[in-house]
Amino acid sequence: MLAQGSYVSVPVAPFPSQRRERFDCLAAALDEINEGAVFMNSEGQLIWHNQAFDRLLVENREGHLLVAAVIEAAADFFQEIYESSRAAERSLVRDTTVGRIEHVVHCTLMPEGMLGEEGYVLCLVKRSASRWSSYEEHLRQTCGLTEREGQVAVECLKGSKNLEIAERLKISVETVNKHLDKVYQKANVRGRAELASRLLDAGL
DSSP states (O other): OOOTTOOOOSOSSOOOHHHHHHHHHHHHHHHTSSSEEEEEETTSOEEEEOHHHHHHHHHOTTHHHHHHHHHHHHHHHHHHHHHOGGGGGSOEEEEEEETTEEEEEEEEEOOTTSSOSSOEEEEEEEEOOOHHHHHHHHHHHHHOOOHHHHHHHHHHHTTOOHHHHHHHHTOOHHHHHHHHHHHHHHHTOSSHHHHHHHHHHTTO
């Protein structure tokens, strides 16, 4: 089973020379996709990752948590393989949220002998920002909202009442009202309907 928390960003052992060319071809192909691609071994060591994965880490303030989530997904997948011979035929797909950004982690076992005697798991990490996080990001950039104001604005657009927003964000109703006043003022709108219309006009 994978060692939780282990993270090695450089190859821990070179691939056998007769398989090096095969690995390089696969790595080159994975570098072209718009998803983070990671190879991990059964010891929890990240033996290779592509540039797209590097970008995911840079864009996440909590990049170490994303690495931990990938390691955990791969660990669970290896555990399934060890517990059931049929599990090796399947892939594992897991949703994970890091820093309010949604990701989908796909794990699959490389064919036996593809990269060597040892078993390797290929993890594809796809950034999957939700519609609501897109709305929040747009409002923060175009209207200069603070992080909290953006959160309140999105909850408002979801149709939540002020009391529900207060409970969800663990703030008072009075604070919610103050944030909404600021949101309407900065966005130059008079209420929820105009705020929603602004987003529709922006093509979101």
